[in-house]
């Protein structure tokens with residue numbers, strides 16, 4: 001569904017910036033250092049979790065100065081909503097994963113259900129190892145933990161740097177918490 005321009009502007013004006021582009025770029029530098037230490041000699045297969053991880057993947061990859069390959073995996077449970085539902089699989093590259101040191105890259109760890117399903121799928125599909133990294137982790141309980149975390153934020157609905165609000169705002173140059181009235 002499309003957002004009309006008045007609603008789009010109102011949502012943006014009510015949102016609160018929790019992390020600026022500078023904060024996030026510094027977090028990406030830290031993530032790159034941690035991932036280089038873990039995977040620099042492993043020739044990993046990087047799996048971008050579509051769609052939200054496109055921005056973190058694009059910003060992080062040029063910081064990883066070692067041998068790697070890029071593919072994608074697609075499981076989602078929000079689909080434009082602000083509350084998660086059942087996990088839906090759209091692309092599971094089972095053949096590509098077998099025997100690989102996999103790095104799963106996602107934008108956010110919220111309840112952790114998406115990442116838990118993806119890690120389980122990679123193990124079922126015969127990955128040699130599975131490392132997980134997320135740009136943002138919410139300060140709450142998760143079904144599974146991420147190995148590498150960029151930035152921790154309060155438990156509010158966020159958009160920006162790949163994260164959407166009703167399929168918009170993935171291009172916002174920071175992390176913004178949506179006002180309660182818009183959730």
Ligand SMILES: O=P(O)(O)OC[C@H]1O[C@H](OP(=O)(O)OP(=O)(O)O)[C@H](O)[C@@H]1O
Nearest residue numbers: 050051052076077078110111112113114
């Ligand atoms: O930890 P969880 O509560 O499971 O939520 C995290 C997931 O939610 C978002 O995906 P979404 O289903 O919104 O799809 P998207 O990537 O297309 O935005 C995000 O990209 C994570 O993959």
Ligand SMILES: Nc1nc2[nH]cnc2c(=O)[nH]1
Nearest residue numbers: 110156157158163164165
């Ligand atoms: N855009 C967005 N997607 C999510 N998926 C799980 N939590 C969130 C969130 O806060 N924002």
